[in-house]
Amino acid sequence: MPKTKVAIVGVGTVGAGVARILLDHGDRTAKNAGTTLWLEKAVVRDLSRQRDCQLPDGVLTDDLNEIINDPEIQVVAQLMGGIEEARTTMLLLLEAGKDIVTANKALIAEHGPELFSRAHELGRSIAFDAAVAGGIPIITNLTQCLAANQVTSLVGILNGTSNFIVSKMEEDGDNYHDAVREAQQRGYAEADPTMDVDGSDAAQKLAILAHIAFGAAIDWKEIPRVGIDSLDPVDLQFALELGYRVKLLAVARMTDKGLELHVSPTLVRIGRPLAEVRGAYNAISVSGDQVGDLLYHGLGAGQQPTASAVVADLIDTAVGRTALTFRTLKLFTSHNPDVAICSPEKIVGRYYFRFLVDDRPGVLAEIATILGEHHISIASVIQHEPDYEGDNAVVALIIMTHTATDGDADAALEDIVRLDSVRAGIRKLRVQD
Incomplete structure (x- = not known):
């Protein structure tokens, strides 16, 4: 069977999960890709740090040039966090002729137009299904499976950390700070959970999805957002009394006044699918003019759900599907001028x-x-x-x-x-x- 050499930049939680899938389930990925996805290199900052995976000798390195200067490495999973260093690294990899797979939604939300334009100029592709909703293939569904539709609304629970915290407050009576502490202990929340709890993370993801679904040019920082950090447990109890649960909802909905966009804690009627999403799960309700209403539900974060999405993108890139979609859709390099944002x-x-x-x-x-x-x-x-x-x-x-x-x-x-x-x-x- 032919071999496609791939590399990973950043072997943290997700990177280690990707490495494990590639190394432990090579037969499965080869069957689906029609080629062996061969992990050639994995770049990290600190070689002495313990990793959550066992890499073969010669794979781990702290020199990005070992990827850049190797023409046989065709696809790179860029899984480093942050923005500016990640942006610089992605540009270097694109200019070296590499196709990119990323899970960095903050990078896409902040620098998508620049990075995607450069990839088009160089004849390369960027796959990013893992950047939104972890293991839920929402981007693939919007760009491919729902291609015959005009999406009319998209309403989702896009931040598993916030959903876990609110669930703990409602179901167990925890106060906000205790719920955050447990989320951190379980690995759902960072040491500084600000981006999760103030609605910024959900707004970044909403900006990406709304651009794909509606073609609108959106700066995520301009999306009105309210986080869960100011939620009072008393409101959760009054909501239950009224027949509702509170969820942090991200909404993109086409109206006669333009595209409605916002992220905020919202009362959702008990019995509706989004009201029943508990713990660290994500869910996205999508309405299309042809298909009607759809619901996507699954783990929106965590090592293996996100790694699953990254490896699926690696397979699509190796097969050539990503390149076809990337060239056709021209995401982040153009927008629909007819889509106005509702005040x-x-x-x-x-x-x-x-x-x-x-x-x-x-x-x-x-x-x-x-x-x-x-x-x-x-x-x-x-x-x-x-x-x-x-x-x-x-x-x-x-x-x-x-x-x-x-x-x-x-x-x-x-x-x-x-x-x-x-x-x-x-x-x-x-x-x-």
Whole structure:
């Protein structure tokens, strides 16, 4: 059987998983690729560091030039993290005539146009299915399997770390900091989990998917986003009482006002597939104009799910499928000028409001009047009895709205917070029915 020499740059968690698949399941990959994927080199920064895989003698090196200067190495899995060094390394590999497979979504979200344009100029390809949703082949599905469709909406849980944390808070009653600590202990969260919990990671992935699905030119930093780092467990409990679970949803939806984009904690009705996604799993609901509604569900992170996606891309690249798709789609090098981004204040949806208010007559009427002035209709209300009676008693007031614009909701809250009867700490969450 013919041999295709491949290399890995970065033998961390994912890189070690890729090496193990290539070395332990060579017969399987050869059968699917029609060629033996031969691991020729693996480049690391520190040769003395322990690796989660056993590499043959002569494979491990700290010299990138051993890949660059070897014309027999045709495909490189670039699995280093970060942005600037990863960008420089990818450009060097492309210019050396290598096809690239990557799992670095931050790099694609930040420098996709530059890297993909350079790859086209050099006649090379970049495969990146592992960059979004780990083992879920969402990019392949959007670019190939759904090619007969215009995607109309894409709604997903794209960050397994956040989903694990919220699940722990809801199911076990953990506070936010304890849930983060357990996520770190299990390897789901980094020592600094900021990108996961503030919505940035999901926004980067959403920008990539929205570009593929809708052709829009999107800077991920301009996507409105709210993370789970400000979630209060009390809102998770009120959501359950109302028949919902809170999930960090990434949304790209075509509307008559343009492409709606946002990442935020959202109430999802219990029984809907996205509401039942627990732990570190990801799920993506896609609607196409021909196929209808589809759901993709699986582990969105972790060593072997991500390594599985990387090796699938290595196989597609070795076979030649990646090159054909890459040349045809011209991802990140062009965009659809007809796709306008919907202004955040024009986004339409339902909302959950939580107020801490004085327990006295007329408070609900005051709030309802302001909501009405901003064209917001109340769908339901929850108010429990106060813990004590008296002039200083306060209660949580929960209001679920009918549909309204985000701009009207924010303007109403600005007026409501000025009421003498309303204490600080208003909470607004989106609702997905």
